[in-house]
Amino acid sequence: MRRGAIVRITLIGVVVAILTSLVAILIPWLPDPASKQMDRIEFAYWFATVICIGIFAVVMGVLLYSIFAFRVAPDDDSDGPSIHGNTNLEIAWTVVPAVLVIAIGVLSAVVLSQNGNAGTNPMTIKVIAQQFAWRFEYPASKGVKSNELVMPVDRNITFEFESLDVIHSFWIPQMGQKQDIVPGIDTHIVVTPTREGTFTLVCTELCGLGHATMRAPVRVVSQQAYDAWVKKQQSGGGAGGADAGKTVFASAGCSACHAFTPAGSTAEVGPNLDNVAAAAKKAGEDPAAYVKESIVDPNKVVASGYQPDVMPGNFGDSLSAQEIDALVTYLTAGSQ
Ligand code: CUA
Numbered sequence: 001m002r003r004g005a006i007v008r009i010t011l012i013g014v015v016v017a018i019l020t021s022l023v024a025i026l027i028p029w030l031p032d033p034a035s036k037q038m039d040r041i042e043f044a045y046w047f048a049t050v051i052c053i054g055i056f057a058v059v060m061g062v063l064l065y066s067i068f069a070f071r072v073a074p075d076d077d078s079d080g081p082s083i084h085g086n087t088n089l090e091i092a093w094t095v096v097p098a099v100l101v102i103a104i105g106v107l108s109a110v111v112l113s114q115n116g117n118a119g120t121n122p123m124t125i126k127v128i129a130q131q132f133a134w135r136f137e138y139p140a141s142k143g144v145k146s147n148e149l150v151m152p153v154d155r156n157i158t159f160e161f162e163s164l165d166v167i168h169s170f171w172i173p174q175m176g177q178k179q180d181i182v183p184g185i186d187t188h189i190v191v192t193p194t195r196e197g198t199f200t201l202v203c204t205e206l207c208g209l210g211h212a213t214m215r216a217p218v219r220v221v222s223q224q225a226y227d228a229w230v231k232k233q234q235s236g237g238g239a240g241g242a243d244a245g246k247t248v249f250a251s252a253g254c255s256a257c258h259a260f261t262p263a264g265s266t267a268e269v270g271p272n273l274d275n276v277a278a279a280a281k282k283a284g285e286d287p288a289a290y291v292k293e294s295i296v297d298p299n300k301v302v303a304s305g306y307q308p309d310v311m312p313g314n315f316g317d318s319l320s321a322q323e324i325d326a327l328v329t330y331l332t333a334g335s336q
Helices: 002-027 038-071 087-115 221-235 242-251 276-282 288-294 320-334
Strands: 122-131 133-138 145-148 147-151 156-164 168-171 178-181 187-190 196-202 217-222
Touching: 002 038, 038 087, 038 133, 122 168, 133 147, 133 217, 133 288, 145 221, 147 221, 156 168, 156 178, 178 187, 178 221, 217 221, 242 320, 276 320
Parallel strands: 122 156, 147 217
Antiparallel strands: 122 133, 133 145, 156 187, 168 178, 168 196, 196 217
């Protein structure tokens, strides 16, 4: 090939590489990392992206140069030159991609293995998923259950997952790690938060009508603030009496599907609960008994306009008798 051609191809390639790099760098494709695992994932992502930009620049350089250099007159219908193989070129386009793909594969394997390593003395948090709510249990801190995920910063945390009904998926975008939660299969992942802040846990597996509302707040705090939080949770969190029902309403995920003015929820997946007491009276039933039945045996009476089997049928098992009573009191007192 003539030297002039190589210079032109190189120039086009450099311009393409610069433009593509600007697209990669200037647009915030990934969230600000908040875990060690996400740092590694981001490194693997950039490693592959840089390789892709390089290959794209070479291809575009040759392509754009050829479009102009080998252009023929519009009425030229003659055959092009007959070209046979070029051994050097064929070796190059086989070996170079093979090396690059192997490099990406090896790097990914290393990142996967490091991200799965919980190190020494990890802290375990149990994650219980159900339509359409998250609950967190802290086995090392006796009795601590929460509907908000609170984690100390710079600590290896092993999440152990359990689903009470269908397949859900655990994902905090800034922390990278993502894991399906399948009923009957024990799964876990490791997350090491690297900065304090508030995040959102989202469900990323279509799990029913309320899937889009299946979110939970996540808070990463200092070890000191975490210890204080655990203590507060163990002493009952200051909630009791009338507040107990409100706490259960939030932690059991009721607000993901039901509108209820005292709780400030406006969801429309299930019936509005503001007039549940009136509905019970209309049906000639005791409001408390009616509400309780709707919680523990939701398919017995399904409100008109709604489908059966949308409301989870296992609250009778997943909530304690006290929690159900508190919820019933809260709902009957807060509705008309
Ligand atoms: Cu749970 Cu989507």
